[in-house]
Amino acid sequence: MNKIKKNRLSKSFSIWGTFEDYETNVISNIKKIVNSKLKGPDFQIHVTLVGPILKYDETTSLVLKNLCSRTKNFKINLKRYELTEEKYTALFIKINKSKELLNLRLNLVQKLKIDNSNYYPHISLYYGLVENTKKKKIIDLLPMFPKKITLKKLCLVDVDENNNKWKILDTFNLM
Numbered sequence: 033m034n035k036i037k038k039n040r041l042s043k044s045f046s047i048w049g050t051f052e053d054y055e056t057n058v059i060s061n062i063k064k065i066v067n068s069k070l071k072g073p074d075f076q077i078h079v080t081l082v083g084p085i086l087k088y089d090e091t092t093s094l095v096l097k098n099l100c101s102r103t104k105n106f107k108i109n110l111k112r113y114e115l116t117e118e119k120y121t122a123l124f125i126k127i128n129k130s131k132e133l134l135n136l137r138l139n140l141v142q143k144l145k146i147d148n149s150n151y152y153p154h155i156s157l158y159y160g161l162v163e164n165t166k167k168k169k170i171i172d173l174l175p176m177f178p179k180k181i182t183l184k185k186l187c188l189v190d191v192d193e194n195n196n197k198w199k200i201l202d203t204f205n206l207m
Contacts, residue, residue: 043194046083047096047140048187050076055181059125062174063157066123069170072158073196079127079153081186082140088188093202095143096186100204106132107180110155115167120159123167125177127153
């Protein structure tokens, strides 16, 4: 079990990575199993690459568009189910920190001039505060997930954690 703690802004923007449709559907079905038991808020399957971003403007979109036009989609390795006591990392699939993933993130951090704090890549399955014993029991019921999935798109997301809402504002395809 990992402790992931960072200061959060309730209203900001983030850059998410999303996957092939088939792979997203497989992981979404796992998330549905989790949420049928734990009743968390609804959100799209993703890996957060950077955030929070305090402002979104034309420059942000241009940076994302240019970066995506020069970056090929790539496979990321999924490791295992994990959990923490934090609301937004309550239950998730851990992702291996590959060279491609870290380079993409570093490009985003540098081009958007944002904080390069610790990075713990993962795909959340549940947001909420529930005892770890309950989450462990649910993990035991979950099917296996694909070992590799393809990062296909970057999404600019409006984050409103006060209202548990995440709205994709723009999507950019990787090459």
